[in-house]
């Protein structure tokens with residue numbers, strides 16, 4: 001997977017992420033994370049890594065000069081730099097080459113969560129990362145019927161990880177889920193192609209709608225991540241987010257949709273929509289969410305494999321109801 005030497009599978013994406021971070025923090029309990037991150041990973045940092053004594057360096061890849069600032073702050077004791085791009089749910093695109101050069105300066109491994117892009121659209125190991133993690137529950141599985149996670153990297157590291165956290169923490173992928181995952185991955189390139197096409201149509205529709213405050217999709221030429229995404233990704237993926245300004249309107253529109261199911265997962269054949277303030281990022285305070293750009297009217301969409309014209313019609317109806 002990911003053009004890496006070896007992959008270890010886990011029982012879920014969080015099983016994979018927690019195992020590799022615990023493994024790396026054992027030797028060097030100092031890890032750098034971007035502020036834009038999946039809520040579960042952030043909760044793991046706050047509720048497990050920090051109480052266990054790990055020193056966290058937060059950085060904001062949306063700020064000018066973030067990479068130089070990061071290199072200045074990190075010490076040779078840094079256990080890892082971890083990042084997710086595009087990020088969940090604000091769709092920030094992080095320049096992986098810049099991140100990898102910051103990691104190399106301090107000799108720390110760069111771990112990239114490639115769940116949103118998948119190896120079809122983005123190859124972090126080729127761009128300088130050392131380790132790639134996935135929530136296989138999402139696009140790799142692709143059918144919304146399994147839980148799984150993966151960690152890919154050098155064989156020596158994966159062997160140690162498998163022997164230590166892989167077996168001791170017990171988050172092992174079940175045989176049935178392994179079978180489902182192998183079945184799902186057979187159609188990954190075809191599915192990603194359709195997800196990208198659908199998301200582009202939905203993003204273009206939303207960005208032209210007067211009732212929509214903002215749209216976040218790296219495929220849109222005016223998106224702040226467009227330039228970097230065009231150089232490091234082969235397509236812009238199936239995920240996007242948008243804001244309707246206020247909480248009540250966001251909840252009304254989400255529940256008024258017929259083709260989009262309300263669910264926190266993503267990468268399924270069916271289109272899914274969720275309200276991060278009350279679902280995937282509910283562990284954060286309202287102020288923390290606002291600093292990330294998650295306002296109360298913010299919705300995240302996973303564009304499925306339906307006819308994109310039907311999805312646009314459904315959104316149009318719900319927005320105008």
Ligand SMILES: Cc1ncc(COP(=O)(O)O)c(C=O)c1O
Nearest residue numbers: 012013014038088115135137148
């Ligand atoms: C980017 C990202 N990484 C990791 C995870 C965690 O994966 P899992 O739900 O398989 O534990 C998620 C879940 O939504 C995610 O969006």
